[in-house]
Amino acid sequence: MSKIKKLNKTTRSNFITYAIVIIAYILSQIFSSAGIMSNSLRGQLVPICAYVVMAISLNLTVGIMGELSLGHAGFMSVGAFTGVITAISLQDSVTSGPLRLLIAIVIGGIMAGIFSLIVAVPVLRLRGDYLAIVTLAFGEIIKNIVYCLYVGMDSNGLHIGTVSIEALQMEDGATTIINGPMGAVGITKLSTLLAGFLLILFSLFVVLNLIKSRSGRAIMALRDNRIAAESVGISPSKYKLMAFVTSAILAGMAGTLYAMNYSTVAAKKFDFNTSILVLVFVVLGGIGNIRGGIIAAVILTILPELLRQFSEYRMLTYAIVLILVMILTNGAKARQFLERIKGSLRFIKKKSDGGGAVNG
Amino acid sequence: MTVLSNLINGISLGSIYAIIALGYTMVYGIAKMLNFAHGDVIMVGGYMAFCAMTYLGWGVLPGILLAVIICTVLGVVVEKLAYKPLRSAPSLAVLITAIGVSYFLQNTALLIWGSDPKVFSSVVSLPSLKLFDGQLSISGVTQVTVISCVIIMTALVLFTSKTKIGKAMRAVSEDKGAAQLMGINVNSTISVTFAIGSGLAALAGVLLCSAYPTLMPTTGSMPGIKAFTAAVFGGIGSIPGAMVGGILLGIIEIFGKAYISTQLSDAIVFAVLIVVLLVKPTGLLGKPINEKV
Numbered sequence: 001m002s003k004i005k006k007l008n009k010t011t012r013s014n015f016i017t018y019a020i021v022i023i024a025y026i027l028s029q030i031f032s033s034a035g036i037m038s039n040s041l042r043g044q045l046v047p048i049c050a051y052v053v054m055a056i057s058l059n060l061t062v063g064i065m066g067e068l069s070l071g072h073a074g075f076m077s078v079g080a081f082t083g084v085i086t087a088i089s090l091q092d093s094v095t096s097g098p099l100r101l102l103i104a105i106v107i108g109g110i111m112a113g114i115f116s117l118i119v120a121v122p123v124l125r126l127r128g129d130y131l132a133i134v135t136l137a138f139g140e141i142i143k144n145i146v147y148c149l150y151v152g153m154d155s156n157g158l159h160i161g162t163v164s165i166e167a168l169q170m171e172d173g174a175t176t177i178i179n180g181p182m183g184a185v186g187i188t189k190l191s192t193l194l195a196g197f198l199l200i201l202f203s204l205f206v207v208l209n210l211i212k213s214r215s216g217r218a219i220m221a222l223r224d225n226r227i228a229a230e231s232v233g234i235s236p237s238k239y240k241l242m243a244f245v246t247s248a249i250l251a252g253m254a255g256t257l258y259a260m261n262y263s264t265v266a267a268k269k270f271d272f273n274t275s276i277l278v279l280v281f282v283v284l285g286g287i288g289n290i291r292g293g294i295i296a297a298v299i300l301t302i303l304p305e306l307l308r309q310f311s312e313y314r315m316l317t318y319a320i321v322l323i324l325v326m327i328l329t330n331g332a333k334a335r336q337f338l339e340r341i342k343g344s345l346r347f348i349k350k351k352s353d354g355g356g357a358v359n360g
Numbered sequence: 361m362t363v364l365s366n367l368i369n370g371i372s373l374g375s376i377y378a379i380i381a382l383g384y385t386m387v388y389g390i391a392k393m394l395n396f397a398h399g400d401v402i403m404v405g406g407y408m409a410f411c412a413m414t415y416l417g418w419g420v421l422p423g424i425l426l427a428v429i430i431c432t433v434l435g436v437v438v439e440k441l442a443y444k445p446l447r448s449a450p451s452l453a454v455l456i457t458a459i460g461v462s463y464f465l466q467n468t469a470l471l472i473w474g475s476d477p478k479v480f481s482s483v484v485s486l487p488s489l490k491l492f493d494g495q496l497s498i499s500g501v502t503q504v505t506v507i508s509c510v511i512i513m514t515a516l517v518l519f520t521s522k523t524k525i526g527k528a529m530r531a532v533s534e535d536k537g538a539a540q541l542m543g544i545n546v547n548s549t550i551s552v553t554f555a556i557g558s559g560l561a562a563l564a565g566v567l568l569c570s571a572y573p574t575l576m577p578t579t580g581s582m583p584g585i586k587a588f589t590a591a592v593f594g595g596i597g598s599i600p601g602a603m604v605g606g607i608l609l610g611i612i613e614i615f616g617k618a619y620i621s622t623q624l625s626d627a628i629v630f631a632v633l634i635v636v637l638l639v640k641p642t643g644l645l646g647k648p649i650n651e652k653v
Contacts, residue, residue: 068452122638129394132455133592134637136585137630144627162621272585276459283456316467322460323442330453331445 014208017291021204024298025197032193040305048301049196050076050258055281055293056203057250062279063288064211065243066223067123068132070275071139072251075112077270079252080259081146083108084184087260088177089153091188101190105199105256112252115142116245123244124237139275146267151178183266184259191261199257200294203250207290210246219243280322361495366618367611372502372571374610375509379564380587381594381602382516383557389533389597390553393451396458397438398561399584400465405431405562406569406579407473410480420485427562435558436551444547462581469577477576480569501570508567512560513603520599525552533597582626586613589633595646604644 028045031037054076061069083104094100119138123131150161154174161168165176178184210216218239221229230236259265281300285292304314328334380402387395405427412423442461446454482501489498520526531539532549540546568583569575586609594605609629616628636644 062452066452068455122634125641126637129388129451129455129596130592130637130641132394133588134634137589137633140585141627141630144624148621148623272581276463279456279459287452312471313467315463316471319460319463319467323457323464326449326453326457326460327442327445330449332448333445 010212013291014212017204017208017294018201020291021197021200021294025193028193041302044301044305045193046191046196046261047258048298049193049200050254050261051278051281051297051301052200052294053196053203053250053254053257054278055285055297056200056207056290057247057254058278058282059285059288059290059293060207060210060243060247060250062282063290063293064207064216064223065219065240065247067240067244068279069135069247070132070272070279071119071135071137071142072247072278073270073272073274074135074139074142075116075248075251076255076258076274077139077142077146077267078115079105079108079112079255080265080270081149081178081184081255081267082111082252083256084187084259084265085151085158085177087188087190088175088186089158097188097190098192098195101195101256101260104190104260105195105253108256109249109253112255113245113249116248117241119248120241120244124240136272136275139270139272143267143271146178146183147181149178150176150180152176181267183264183269185264187260187263187265189261189263191257196257199253203253204290206246206250210243211290215239215242280318283322284325361492362618365496366614368496368498368502370611370614371607372505372610373614374590374607375505376564376568376571376606377583377587377590377610378509378603378606379512379560379567380583381591381606382512382599383560383564384588384591385594385596385599385602386516386529386553387557388591390529391443391447391550393443393454394458394588395443395554395557396455396584396588397461397465398557399580399582399587400462400469401431401435401558401561401580402565402568402583403469403575403577403580404434404465405565406480406575407469407478408562409566410478410569410575413481414478424563424566427566428559431562431565432555432559435554435561439551439554444550462584466577466581473577475577477574480573480575482570482573501567505567505571508563509603512563513599516556516599525549529553586626586629589629592643593633593636595640595643598643598645601643601645 032042058072061067086107087100087104090100090103122134126134148162150165150168152159152165152168152170152174154171159168159170165179176185218234221234222236222239226236281297282293285296383398408427408430409423412418412426438461442457446457488500489503520530528544528549531544532546536546590605590609591602593609594601612632613625613629616625620628
């Protein structure tokens with residue numbers, strides 16, 4: 001323990017984050033094998049992992065880079081469908097399930113990264129609200145494109161079209177991979193809790209190290225004061241691009257993980273609401289606080305399962321909580337009020353400590 | 361002739377977007393915030409008019425009036441409760457709060473009216489206008505929408521340039537601190553802006569539901585996002601910009617639907633937005649922002 005105390009503050013905090021994730025993994029592994037966990041909760045384990053990765057990745061954009069992204073689910077969608085296509089087309093050549101999942105996740109991440117490069121061109125020219133609207137537009141475009149995307153596979157390889165499955169003119173016995181509005185069909189479930197856990201560790205490793213690095217400090221300097229940062233020679237385009245693309249790659253990987261947990265996934269799954277859901281995780285966990293985002297993602301995914309009878313009120317509660325958190329943490333009056341409470345608490349504490357403060 | 365009729369449909373849809381975008385743009389100009397909940401005020405307006413006309417059996421005009429009044433009050437109350445405490449907060453916080461308000465309105469509507477779509481009977485009973493020996497017909501809703509858009513637009517321009525409150529609004533959007541020093545009540549000016557914007561949203565809601573007669577708790581969100589896009593497209597903060605952006609967006613959408621692909625029309629609209637922002641980062645009629653160090 002004394003060794004941990006000697007480490008500097010950031011390293012210690014990162015250490016705690018890793019420890020929490022590892023302990024949570026071990027606990028959920030024990031619970032699910034001991035049969036204490038309900039079936040519906042066990043089915044939620046992989047989606048929770050995917051959402052945790054999403055929360056980590058969006059935190060990089062919103063918290064560290066300081067730009068609001070309203071289309072993060074778009075990258076998730078790109079990753080999900082690319083990953084599914086990869087996994088199904090490799091079904092015969094790569095027989096090992098985990099290896100196929102790994103390849104799918106990597107390709108899904110890379111594809112999301114490529115898309116983010118395309119979006120990054122306008123994104124880097126814009127700031128604040130304009131940037132938010134472009135990411136929103138991007139998310140909607142992706143959803144629309146997947147809606148009229150038809151992908152199938154036969155012995156000649158992949159067929160891609162935008163009209164219908166029949167229009168692809170495939171041989172008999174061909175596999176349909178993406179069927180327009182129905183989304184991806186016929187997925188072999190490959191995602192496991194272990195895969196999710198490893199992906200969380202990977203994204204934590206990437207993001208925490210990025211934050212701690214020279215580039216991470218440059219990104220945060222740009223967030224805090226762009227003009228000052230530019231004047232000391234930090235290139236906004238380079239560092240923002242770095243953060244944005246990293247964030248998108250992680251989101252794409254999370255998307256693949258998520259999609260490979262179901263037998264069918266529709267494009268509707270990755271709409272504006274999902275983007276907002278992930279944003280809620282980040283905001284409730286504390287913007288820029290990676291650990292908080294992870295905890296919020298886990299709690300907010302489990303909570304609706306536990307409160308099934310109140311499911312109608314779930315989104316309403318989210319909305320109210322979102323507004324209240326924002327007002328309490330950012331409102332001038334609320335902040336003064338909290339300060340006053342803190343002050344009086346400190347006062348009471350001092351009093352109850354007795355004469356301890358006399359010489360202090 | 362189909363081109364002409366598509367053009368007219370586009371202008372009609374664009375007029376609705378323009379009315380909604382006016383609310384976005386005015387609020388942005390004065391409070392420097394994106395009121396994401398604006399689209400849901402449209403939905404509330406639609407439901408209010410629907411309830412008044414279907415359940416209470418009121419006429420068309422009282423129904424519209426009720427919708428406008430309730431939405432105006434709603435806009436002011438939301439501003440007072442949710443946005444006012446965040447006047448000096450970072451824009452990210454305000455934007456997230458607005459998203460929260462939007463979700464709040466949608467889910468409240470879901471609890472009250474359920475998720476099944478309601479069929480909205482058109483408030484317009486004008487006959488369609490037949491031109492060129494009946495080759496081109498313009499429906500009553502289209503006529504009313506376009507005419508009301510022109511009236512609202514003219515009225516707003518006159519209001520902001522001639523009246524005292526309008527001038528106060530422009531002053532506050534220019535420089536809040538200086539306006540306050542000149543004796544302008546900033547808080548009430550912002551409230552008036554929200555009131556006007558929300559009232560317009562209610563009107564847009566009624567017009568939208570008359571043209572596309574299904575009413576659901578999520579009815580407002582897509583037109584809201586598109587009107588927001590229109591406001592950004594035309595240069596957010598500028599009233600003529602909202603008008604131009606809205607109508608162009610409507611035309612692009614209808615033409616995209618007619619000539620490219622029905623399913624991809626939304627994607628086309630958003631792609632055009634991204635391209636416009638690439639070329640002119642502050643929109644078509646927006647003023648360039650100079651940053652002071």
